Amino acid sequence: MDAAPTYFECPQCGFLSADPSFGTGETPCPYCGAAGDSRRVFPTERLRRLDSRIRRYHSEDESEIVVILVAAFLEAILEDIIDRILTARGADLSVREVVLDGQRAIGGRIGRLFPHLTGEQFEEAAAELGYERFPARWREVRTARNAFIHDSPFNGPQETIDAEMAKQSMDLLDQAYQLFVLINNRFVASTESPRCEPADGL
Numbered sequence: 001m002d003a004a005p006t007y008f009e010c011p012q013c014g015f016l017s018a019d020p021s022f023g024t025g026e027t028p029c030p031y032c033g034a035a036g037d038s039r040r041v042f043p044t045e046r047l048r049r050l051d052s053r054i055r056r057y058h059s060e061d062e063s064e065i066v067v068i069l070v071a072a073f074l075e076a077i078l079e080d081i082i083d084r085i086l087t088a089r090g091a092d093l094s095v096r097e098v099v100l101d102g103q104r105a106i107g108g109r110i111g112r113l114f115p116h117l118t119g120e121q122f123e124e125a126a127a128e129l130g131y132e133r134f135p136a137r138w139r140e141v142r143t144a145r146n147a148f149i150h151d152s153p154f155n156g157p158q159e160t161i162d163a164e165m166a167k168q169s170m171d172l173l174d175q176a177y178q179l180f181v182l183i184n185n186r187f188v189a190s191t192e193s194p195r196c197e198p199a200d201g202l
């Protein structure tokens with residue numbers, strides 16, 4: 001991939017699809033049947049800008065910057081998916097803020113928050129959706145980023161991040177969009193748990 005992919009979102013249930021006819025509104029939502037107006041685009045403009053900067057750094061062989069930015073990008077996208085799952089479960093803004101503030105570390109979000117909210121370990125969900133190696137490869141990228149940024153009392157800082165780890169990060173960046181959409185459609189867009197809509201005027 002040489003740019004972020006484009007998905008379209010159903011404003012009623014949060015279902016995401018890459019189908020252009022879904023984006024233009026010709027096709028009703030396959031999950032909730034909502035008609036096709038005002039479908040927003042995923043990823044957001046903010047993530048799209050970050051994506052294109054990461055790809056530029058990768059083309060310039062800036063391996064350290066690529067790994068650091070991909071690690072930050074993946075954490076932002078995970079926060080987004082957890083926020084969407086909370087919203088689908090009926091949590092309002094203040095509840096979502098408290099939950100996400102209470103679990104700021106990436107390890108806790110993956111290891112505790114995600115299974116609490118979905119009833120599945122992140123690793124299980126990723127494997128079932130066809131991305132079995134994604135969680136372990138993501139851990140390797142985080143470890144490489146941390147070793148580069150932080151001094152270790154045992155080994156000292158790792159001086160460089162190699163091109164191979166940057167390539168692995170770029171693969172994860174591309175896979176993260178697909179995995180995010182599958183997780184979204186499984187745990188957010190569901191006719192069994194429709195998204196709570198605020199009453200008029202609230």
Ligand SMILES: [Zn+2]
Pocket residue numbers: 010011012013014015029030031032033034
């Ligand atoms: Zn829908």
